Amino acid sequence: xxxxxxxxxxxxxxxxxxxxxxxxxxxxxxxxxxxxxxxxxxxxxxxxxxxxxxxxxxxxxxxxxxxxxxxxxxxxxxxxxxxxxxxxxxxxxxxxxxxxxxxxxxxxxxxxxxxxxxxxxxxxxxxxxxxxxxxxxxxxxxxxxxxxxxxxxxxxxxxxxxxxxxxxxxxxxxxxxxxxxxxxxxxxxxxxxxxxxxxxxxxxxxxxxxxxxxxxxxxxxxxxxxxxxxxxxxxxxxxxxxxxxxxxxxxxxxxxxxxxxxxxxxxxxxxxxxxxxxxxxxxxxxxxxxxxxxxxxxxxxxxxxxxxxxxxxxxxxxxxxxxxxxxxxxxxxxxxxxxxxxxxxxxxxxxxxxxxxxxxxxxxxxxxxxxxxxxxxxxxxxxxxxxxxxxxxxxxxxxxxxxxxxxxxxxxxxxxxxxxxxxxxxxxxxxxxxxxxxxxxxxxxxxxxxxxxxxxxxxxxxxxxxxxxxxxxxxxxxxxxxxxxxxxxx
Amino acid sequence: xxxxxxxxxxxxxxxxxxxxxxxxxxxxxxxxxxxxxxxxxxxxxxxxxxxxxxxxxxxxxxxxxxxxxxxxxxxxxxxxxxxxxxxxxxxxxxxxxxxxxxxxxxxxxxxxxxxxxxxxxxxxxxxxxxxxxxxxxxxxxxxxxxxxxxxxxxxxxxxxxxxxxxxxxxxxxxxxxxxxxxxxxxxxxxxxxxxxxxxxxxxxxxxxxxxxxxxxxxxxxxxxxxxxxxxxxxxxxxxxxxxxxxxxxxxxxxxxxxxxxx
Ligand code: SF4
Numbered sequence: 001x002x003x004x005x006x007x008x009x010x011x012x013x014x015x016x017x018x019x020x021x022x023x024x025x026x027x028x029x030x031x032x033x034x035x036x037x038x039x040x041x042x043x044x045x046x047x048x049x050x051x052x053x054x055x056x057x058x059x060x061x062x063x064x065x066x067x068x069x070x071x072x073x074x075x076x077x078x079x080x081x082x083x084x085x086x087x088x089x090x091x092x093x094x095x096x097x098x099x100x101x102x103x104x105x106x107x108x109x110x111x112x113x114x115x116x117x118x119x120x121x122x123x124x125x126x127x128x129x130x131x132x133x134x135x136x137x138x139x140x141x142x143x144x145x146x147x148x149x150x151x152x153x154x155x156x157x158x159x160x161x162x163x164x165x166x167x168x169x170x171x172x173x174x175x176x177x178x179x180x181x182x183x184x185x186x187x188x189x190x191x192x193x194x195x196x197x198x199x200x201x202x203x204x205x206x207x208x209x210x211x212x213x214x215x216x217x218x219x220x221x222x223x224x225x226x227x228x229x230x231x232x233x234x235x236x237x238x239x240x241x242x243x244x245x246x247x248x249x250x251x252x253x254x255x256x257x258x259x260x261x262x263x264x265x266x267x268x269x270x271x272x273x274x275x276x277x278x279x280x281x282x283x284x285x286x287x288x289x290x291x292x293x294x295x296x297x298x299x300x301x302x303x304x305x306x307x308x309x310x311x312x313x314x315x316x317x318x319x320x321x322x323x324x325x326x327x328x329x330x331x332x333x334x335x336x337x338x339x340x341x342x343x344x345x346x347x348x349x350x351x352x353x354x355x356x357x358x359x360x361x362x363x364x365x366x367x368x369x370x371x372x373x374x375x376x377x378x379x380x381x382x383x384x385x386x387x388x389x390x391x392x393x394x395x396x397x398x399x400x401x402x403x404x405x406x407x408x409x410x411x412x413x414x415x416x417x418x419x420x421x422x423x424x425x426x427x428x429x430x431x432x433x434x435x436x437x438x439x440x441x442x443x444x445x446x447x448x449x450x451x452x453x454x455x456x457x458x459x460x461x462x463x464x465x466x467x468x469x470x471x472x473x474x475x476x477x478x479x480x481x482x483x484x485x486x487x488x489x490x
Numbered sequence: 491x492x493x494x495x496x497x498x499x500x501x502x503x504x505x506x507x508x509x510x511x512x513x514x515x516x517x518x519x520x521x522x523x524x525x526x527x528x529x530x531x532x533x534x535x536x537x538x539x540x541x542x543x544x545x546x547x548x549x550x551x552x553x554x555x556x557x558x559x560x561x562x563x564x565x566x567x568x569x570x571x572x573x574x575x576x577x578x579x580x581x582x583x584x585x586x587x588x589x590x591x592x593x594x595x596x597x598x599x600x601x602x603x604x605x606x607x608x609x610x611x612x613x614x615x616x617x618x619x620x621x622x623x624x625x626x627x628x629x630x631x632x633x634x635x636x637x638x639x640x641x642x643x644x645x646x647x648x649x650x651x652x653x654x655x656x657x658x659x660x661x662x663x664x665x666x667x668x669x670x671x672x673x674x675x676x677x678x679x680x681x682x683x684x685x686x687x688x689x690x691x692x693x694x695x696x697x698x699x700x701x702x703x704x705x706x707x708x709x710x711x712x713x714x715x716x717x718x719x720x721x722x723x724x725x726x727x728x729x730x731x732x733x734x735x736x737x738x739x740x741x742x743x744x745x746x747x748x749x750x751x752x
Contacts, residue, residue: 009684012687329690365640367644368645385552392554393554402553405548405551405556406556409556409557422511426516434750435750436751437750437751446685447682447683448685451688451721452689452717452723452724455719455720458518462509462515462522463514465522
């Protein structure tokens with residue numbers, strides 16, 4: 001997927017002008033936040049679980065290659081195949097090679113953000129293979145040729161009537177006047193349409209929420225059941241995932257399974273948790289003949305041992321975006337690549353370069369709500385700040401901004417001069433504010449005054465007023481103000 | 491919240507007031523209100539002359555070198571005191587939460603910063619949690635709502651302290667607005683750099699403030715207050731905006747923030 005993160009501001013402005021998007025994202029947070037809060041409230045050990053989860057993840061990352069090797073050995077031992085892919089190209093080629101070898105014409109797909117990272121659907125179409133998304137949201141987006149706007153609820157930016165129109169246009173063989181006015185009718189129609197694809201598909205591709213080193217299993221956590229059909233009905237099951245998804249044991253999985261649904265949707269548990277451990281064995285009723293795991297790096301290993309390593313701990317629950325006021329204002333597409341919200345702001349620069357994505361880590365007030373809810377306690381704002389440091393260090397910020405920053409710092413380290421400057425500024429602004437006591441326009445702060453007034457200062461600075469009080473007190477011979485004792489204020 | 495180890499509730503002590511740049515320039519009366527409240531709580535208040543900016547704007551803009559230089563200046567200036575108190579959760583949070591991280595690579599400075607961090611407080615939490623203050627002597631006629639500024643709430647656990655003191659002000663009715671804990675869209679330079687998004691955030695805040703029926707909006711951080719006051723006056727709202735310290739100290743003769751002739 002081609003990133004357009006550098007156009008974040010324009011994309012955000014567009015989203016802010018779109019009443020439909022405003023409706024969708026403005027309300028999104030309310031329900032999800034309340035549901036998460038309720039689910040978390042019912043689990044007194046939630047905080048302890050977050051701590052456990054972070055510990056497990058940090059342990060994995062300190063020794064990632066060992067865990068991955070262990071996972072590989074188990075998969076091979078169970079008759080599966082592993083394909084290591086250091087770049088997106090490698091992963092696409094590995095997937096294509098499997099599809100071509102088995103002569104695949106149709107490929108069904110469960111929900112997977114990693115395949116978005118690969119731009120896999122377009123790639124397969126170019127190679128003459130038809131991919132069919134089977135997750136309801138992803139299916140709708142595929143019909144509309146749109147990208148997901150949320151990592152858990154990909155079509156959350158759409159309203160019921162958008163979907164209705166899409167179905168009428170995309171399924172011309174059905175009577176145009178059929179009733180699609182309820183969510184149930186849409187689901188039923190999608191099911192009907194998808195059914196034949198499930199049986200026709202030669203290859204089923206899914207993602208993985210986790211890989212378990214101990215058992216060589218991949219795990220998907222879902223609500224629709226489409227993932228199970230995708231991976232059991234096709235002859236070949238290909239799991240596409242990334243290196244940081246490995247966890248040591250089944251026991252560890254239980255920790256994450258208690259955190260993930262509560263954080264994502266406020267559910268105690270999802271409808272399905274599916275473990276896949278190799279191809280169908282003798283005596284198995286169902287299952288694929290071949291089992292492949294494509295494990296992608298795509299820049300992640302460079303984070304290991306770096307100050308931003310913790311972003312690899314993400315379990316893709318989406319809570320950070322559900323609670324983010326910036327995401328809630330502009331939605332997911334404005335972020336311009338696969339991962340939106342605070343997760344995207346912290347991760348995207350690592351994957352596509354800060355040069356192409358500096359706008360994302362800057363688009364935060366550092367309100368800290370994402371950090372407060374992240375189930376694995378990723379210091380998202382610290383990571384965003386470090387991308388800003390990187391950006392500043394590479395002189396990618398505007399020369400004016402950099403000059404302003406050094407000038408301010410220079411002035412602030414000279415208190416006497418600083419007092420003169422602030423005194424002048426306070427006096428000047430108060431003068432401009434006049435009897436309205438506020439300014440409607442201000443140089444260099446057009447962004448502020450376009451939308452709000454700038455309240456004028458009182459006139460004299462605190463330090464100037466304090467100095468005068470002290471002088472007056474000295475003249476009248478009165479006792480010095482209590483707060484000036486200690487001689488710290490001259 | 492972890493309080494500085496050697497502070498004992500109720501004991502009189504020498505406290506340095508960190509006025510903060512915004513209070514110094516924009517709203518000096520907040521500084522005087524803070525002095526009054528601290529003195530009423532039995533503290534000896536000192537205003538160190540060498541204070542300027544805590545470096546947060548540079549820190550958040552990626553200017554690490556500049557932020558470090560200013561952080562060291564603050565450490566040197568405020569080290570000699572029993573406690574440092576700022577009428578701002580954001581500036582206090584900068585010292586408490588971020589200085590030790592910022593100076594982590596220089597062990598001597600890191601230790602000094604960590605020492606200072608453990609003695610640095612936001613005003614209302616210092617009054618309640620450290621000085622054990624239960625109530626204030628003040629009058630204010632009105633229904634107020636309190637906006638929880640992000641750094642104060644999430645870095646310093648400030649939530650009940652200002653409300654507790656507000657309830658003791660004669661004539662005050664404390665109302666809660668919806669989403670009091672959601673960011674107002676200020677975010678330092680964010681509100682200028684991402685003006686459109688910031689405007690949308692502050693607009694949602696306005697709706698919640700108006701819906702609360704309060705006639706006065708209070709908060710503990712001047713950045714957020716200027717942002718919200720500017721939006722309220724632009725919209726022609728009648729809601730008055732003040733720093734919480736002004737009401738707690740009974741110093742509300744001065745017009746509210748941004749309040750003047752139409
Ligand atoms: S960063 Fe944390 S909150 Fe956000 S998606 Fe990842 S795990 Fe969830």
